[in-house]
Structure formats: C-alpha cells, structure tokens
Amino acid sequence: MLNRIKRLITNLFQIGRFRMYSKTDHVPIIYEIARGKAKSGHLDNYLELGIALGACFNKVAPLAKKSFAVDTNPDSIKCIKADNCESFLCDTDSFFKGLGANNPIHFDLIFIDANHQKEFVEKDFYNSYDRLAPDGLIIMHDSYPPNESYTKPELCGNGWKVFDIHIEEHFEAVRLPFYFGLTIIRKPDTSHFEGWK
Numbered sequence: 001m002l003n004r005i006k007r008l009i010t011n012l013f014q015i016g017r018f019r020m021y022s023k024t025d026h027v028p029i030i031y032e033i034a035r036g037k038a039k040s041g042h043l044d045n046y047l048e049l050g051i052a053l054g055a056c057f058n059k060v061a062p063l064a065k066k067s068f069a070v071d072t073n074p075d076s077i078k079c080i081k082a083d084n085c086e087s088f089l090c091d092t093d094s095f096f097k098g099l100g101a102n103n104p105i106h107f108d109l110i111f112i113d114a115n116h117q118k119e120f121v122e123k124d125f126y127n128s129y130d131r132l133a134p135d136g137l138i139i140m141h142d143s144y145p146p147n148e149s150y151t152k153p154e155l156c157g158n159g160w161k162v163f164d165i166h167i168e169e170h171f172e173a174v175r176l177p178f179y180f181g182l183t184i185i186r187k188p189d190t191s192h193f194e195g196w197k
C-alpha cells in the first residue's frame, strides 16, 4: 500500500526522466548565496525586484541588515513579512528613478525577477548594475527555459535572450543550468586588485 502511494506521488512529479519543475526551485540556491554573503559580513542591503507571494523575499530578507522589495501588485507587497524591510508599490523603473541621483545607497545582492520580457529584463539589469556595491552580486531568474513552451510571457518570457546577447559576453557572469535558470553577475571590486580584471 505504502509503496503504491509512493509510486503515485513519484509519478505525479516525474514522467520518465522529466521532472516537473517548480517555480520555487531557485529559492534555496539564492538563500545559500545570501547566507554566505551575510556570514562574511557582506550583506548590508538586499533588493528584490518582483515579489509575487514572497517565497524568496521572506526567506532571504531577514539575512540582510536592510531589505527592499519592489512590486506593482499590492497583494505581493502585503505578503512581505520581514521587519527589516522597506517595500515599494511601483514598477522597477520608477523605483530606480525614485532613488534619485543624490541617494548613495548601493545593494550587495539584487534578485531580478519582475517583468520577464527582454526590454524590461535589460533595463532592470543596467539599473541594478548601477546600484550594485563593489563585489556585489545580481541574480537573474529564468535565464534557462527548458524549451520553447516555457518562453511565454507568463513563464520565463524572452528575457533569457539578454543573457546570450549581452551579459555573458561583457560581464563577469555565470549561468546555472538548472531549470528555469539563474544567472549570477558580479561587479568586480577593482580597488582590491589593481591590474587585475
């Protein structure tokens, strides 16, 4: 009996060798990266663009000294549980514009996961890079859709093209090839390594 239930559950989630991918497979990975940065004293400010139900934000935000959440959906903003957090009910463009040129804030870790269309992903990336602290990391979701059916706007979108065209060529970046993909970009702190890339 027990074995039959076990087989049923297994079959529900696996068809042959194809595993059904979950929308939250990225969370433990981002959490571990954030934990590493926090442990070494390099996680003052965490920013997440696109919160949804807070699956990632509510796990990662408490690790930072201060966390910032941005989403256009009021229900997403309501999901935020962390105390050390400021939330912004607006689109990502307005968030960056609203920071203003005189605001010195820079982020040590930025997770980009808002609008997944190429033009938006590209803008979010450059705006984020400008506000990234030296040695900071940007993590971008959905850079490795399993197949074409996952490139619909409500799934991974076509944002993955930004990685192929620009990012991997011009920045210090690595793409983790598990579905739906995470790309990690570092902003080198050139002050430590003069003459180093």
Ligand SMILES: C[S@@+](CC[C@H](N)C(=O)[O-])C[C@H]1O[C@@H](n2cnc3c(N)ncnc32)[C@H](O)[C@@H]1O
Pocket: 048, 049, 050, 051, 052, 053, 054, 055, 056, 057, 070, 071, 072, 073, 076, 090, 091, 092, 093, 113, 114, 115, 120
């Ligand atoms: C894929 S979900 C985020 C998932 C979340 N990061 C997680 O890991 O659980 C995308 C979210 O981005 C928000 N969003 C879409 N376009 C946006 C934009 N231009 N600016 C801000 N938020 C946006 C949506 O409302 C939605 O909540």
